[in-house]
Amino acid sequence: MTSKRPTKAVIAAAGFGTRFLPQTKAMPKEMLPLVDKPVIQFIVEELVAAGIKDIIIVTGYSKRSIEDHFDTPNEDLLNNLRAGGPKKAHYIEEVEQISDLANFAYVRQKGPYGTATPLMNAAHLIGDEPFIYTYADDLMVATPNCFRQMIDLYEELGGGIFPCIKIYDDGEFDRYGILGGEQIRDDVLKMTGIKEKPGRVAAPSNFASVGGSLLTPDIFPYLEKGLANLKPGEEFHLTDCIIEPMLKDGKQFFGCEIKNNTRYDTGTTMEYLKTVVDFALKRRDIGDEFRAYLQKRLAK
Numbered sequence: 001m002t003s004k005r006p007t008k009a010v011i012a013a014a015g016f017g018t019r020f021l022p023q024t025k026a027m028p029k030e031m032l033p034l035v036d037k038p039v040i041q042f043i044v045e046e047l048v049a050a051g052i053k054d055i056i057i058v059t060g061y062s063k064r065s066i067e068d069h070f071d072t073p074n075e076d077l078l079n080n081l082r083a084g085g086p087k088k089a090h091y092i093e094e095v096e097q098i099s100d101l102a103n104f105a106y107v108r109q110k111g112p113y114g115t116a117t118p119l120m121n122a123a124h125l126i127g128d129e130p131f132i133y134t135y136a137d138d139l140m141v142a143t144p145n146c147f148r149q150m151i152d153l154y155e156e157l158g159g160g161i162f163p164c165i166k167i168y169d170d171g172e173f174d175r176y177g178i179l180g181g182e183q184i185r186d187d188v189l190k191m192t193g194i195k196e197k198p199g200r201v202a203a204p205s206n207f208a209s210v211g212g213s214l215l216t217p218d219i220f221p222y223l224e225k226g227l228a229n230l231k232p233g234e235e236f237h238l239t240d241c242i243i244e245p246m247l248k249d250g251k252q253f254f255g256c257e258i259k260n261n262t263r264y265d266t267g268t269t270m271e272y273l274k275t276v277v278d279f280a281l282k283r284r285d286i287g288d289e290f291r292a293y294l295q296k297r298l299a300k
Contacts, residue, residue: 006151006214007053008125009132011043012118014060014109019268028063030136032272034279035286039266040066040136041098048101050147052132055102056125058118060109067106072099111227114236119215120223127217130154133238134212139275142261149258150214153188159252160243161214162191164207166257172208173200177239179255180204187257193247194239207255210263213238222246 017029024032030040044055059066073095081088081095105125111117119133132147140146140163150161162179174197181191181204189207198204219242226241247253264275280290 004129005051005155006130006132007051008127008129009047009052009055009134009147010118010122010126011040011055011057011134011136012115013040013057013063013066013136014118015137016061020272026062028059028066029267030063031065031069032266034266034276035283038069039139041069042139043134043136044070044101046139046145047132047134047147049145050132050151052147053102054105054125056105056107056122057136058107058109058121067104070099070101070104072096112230112234112236114241115238116223116226116236116242119219119238119242120227120236123220123223126220130214130216132212132214137265137267138211139264139266140211140258140261141264142258146211146258146261150256153254153256154214157188157252157254157256159254160216160219160246162194162209162253162255163211163213163258164189164255165210165261165263166206167208168206170200173198173203176208176210178203178205179207179209181255187259189255191247191253191255193244196239205255207257209255211258216251218251219246 013028013030015029017024020029020032031038034042047055057066077095078092081092107121107125109118109121111120132150134147142149146163150163154161164179167173167176177194177196178198179189179191180193180195181189183189183205189205193204194209195202195204222242222245226245227236230236230241243253264271264278266272266275277294281287283290
């Protein structure tokens with residue numbers, strides 16, 4: 001249905017990570033490790049696997065280590081690894097591959113607080129093409145991966161895509177933005193709106209928005225208009241400031257259930273710990289030993 005396949009992505013990574021203080025006083029929360037790889041690298045690898053070539057990371061204060069991580073490794077590190085002989089040789093290839101994952105660009109965030117601000121900051125680098133917008137602490141592990149499913153759905157449906165999970169427990173309706181609209185098939189809802197954390201009674205559906213979105217370039221005039229209409233002290237959020245006006249003007253957005261997925265939110269301490277445990281258990285090199293350790297500890 002569409003001719004342009006998205007090749008660019010914007011990652012919002014400017015938050016302070018206050019839930020993880022004092023650890024995040026000088027280290028970005030996006031660099032917290034899932035065993036031995038930072039959270040943001042998992043996001044980048046998933047984007048690249050979906051066909052994304054150019055990645056714009058919108059950063060803020062104390063985020064330089066993100067840029068350093070995706071840069072070419074320095075000679076001091078490489079010399080140290082070379083001196084380690086065969087046991088460390090595989091690390092050389094591993095760290096060199098990180099900088100080759102994609103074309104990286106970095107933009108410092110400025111403007112009002114809210115989820116639309118990173119897009120406003122990155123708009124001049126995107127151009128006239130669809131793109132992925134995602135967050136650096138929100139992981140969706142799926143088969144095929146979440147971003148590839150979003151792109152495939154965009155090519156089929158032709159509008160903006162909001163990845164969703166279907167929720168059923170009452171408490172979940174207080175945690176997510178819930179999409180409203182016409183369900184055109186079991187896994188797709190044509191959107192008419194979105195309500196943030198409405199509760200079970202007021203929820204327009206059970207399609208819960210997670211993991212960013214796939215957006216089209218006609219969003220950019222709405223970003224400018226939304227910012228111009230923002231009152232002093234108001235927050236600049238994607239859903240109410242941008243998406244709602246676009247829907248009223250007849251722009252098409254679809255909520256799409258992501259198949260075969262497990263969602264991980266690494267933005268809170270408990271969910272981060274759960275994510276680390278799950279990722280460690282899946283590792284071929286340490287999973288069995290770690291599982292045995294946990295079983296031994298829990299048996300006490």
